[in-house]
Amino acid sequence: MATPGQAQLVRTASVRARPRRRARPLEAYIFIAPALILLGVFLVVPAISAFALSLYRWDLISSNPTFVGFANFERLLLRDGRWWQSVWQTVYFVGVSVPVGMAIALFLAALLHSRLPGRGWLRAAIFSPYVTPPVATISIWMWIFNADYGLLNAALAAVHLPKLGWLITPEWIMPAIIIYSTWHYTGVSFILFLAGLSNIPPDLGEAARVDGATAWRSFWNVTWPLLTPTTYFVLIISMIGSFKVFNVVYLFTVSGSAGATGGPDKAASTIGFYLWQQAFQFYHAGYAGAISVVFFIFLVLLTVIQMRTLSGRVFYR
Numbered sequence: 001m002a003t004p005g006q007a008q009l010v011r012t013a014s015v016r017a018r019p020r021r022r023a024r025p026l027e028a029y030i031f032i033a034p035a036l037i038l039l040g041v042f043l044v045v046p047a048i049s050a051f052a053l054s055l056y057r058w059d060l061i062s063s064n065p066t067f068v069g070f071a072n073f074e075r076l077l078l079r080d081g082r083w084w085q086s087v088w089q090t091v092y093f094v095g096v097s098v099p100v101g102m103a104i105a106l107f108l109a110a111l112l113h114s115r116l117p118g119r120g121w122l123r124a125a126i127f128s129p130y131v132t133p134p135v136a137t138i139s140i141w142m143w144i145f146n147a148d149y150g151l152l153n154a155a156l157a158a159v160h161l162p163k164l165g166w167l168i169t170p171e172w173i174m175p176a177i178i179i180y181s182t183w184h185y186t187g188v189s190f191i192l193f194l195a196g197l198s199n200i201p202p203d204l205g206e207a208a209r210v211d212g213a214t215a216w217r218s219f220w221n222v223t224w225p226l227l228t229p230t231t232y233f234v235l236i237i238s239m240i241g242s243f244k245v246f247n248v249v250y251l252f253t254v255s256g257s258a259g260a261t262g263g264p265d266k267a268a269s270t271i272g273f274y275l276w277q278q279a280f281q282f283y284h285a286g287y288a289g290a291i292s293v294v295f296f297i298f299l300v301l302l303t304v305i306q307m308r309t310l311s312g313r314v315f316y317r
Contacts (some may be wrong), residue, residue, distance in 0.1 A: 028060065
């Protein structure tokens, strides 16, 4: 049998052998406290308030909102044709602008990643629209899209093509907004793709070329798989940002004293624009709250689906 001294040594050794649970220092919570406070004040509290507001009928003026339960959601999902029109037009905007913008950004990033003369100036020129205020640039593009004396229709007439009613017809106002949005927002995707290309070791491409691979096969079989993390990130943020489009639609469809109208036949009305219209043009605050709740749930589900379906195809070195 072990002596009392030996037993004490065994107990001491066993205690020392146990993995110590690392203490959570108070300093860590102090450092992240400002971010948590801002997150709660500007995200969590407004989200809860929007859901509570969606259960009422309120015009932003009266002091006694009327509780209606889920009537706003029932009207929105089952009886509001304008809502569904805005949904399909938003899907149309996202389905065209996101892949086209990503393709252009990737092409420009691959082109300017090589050693071209003046590539620094070209990179700045591509990124500059993103940091230019939309109010200024949209004023220029409204002149470009003008159906009577616009630069774009003048170019079409010069090659004997018919003029198009870019901002005055339901068929062409959304393509005009897509063209502007692609020009304005491609710069940020371009910078992200450029950063992703810069993180790929150049010797991999050189080895592929030594083995006889063409430039396209080298890009497709070597560069593209290594660029999938950047592509995945750009896709997620582009989808979320495009679904929330508002200011471009608002500024392109302002019609004098009538304010923003959503374009001819509401053909440019998106979810974000319809939400603003219900809240600040028609003063249906509770109904706008219901739109924001449904929109938030839709974006969360879309992001989760994207992450589950695409994360397994991302190649991490």
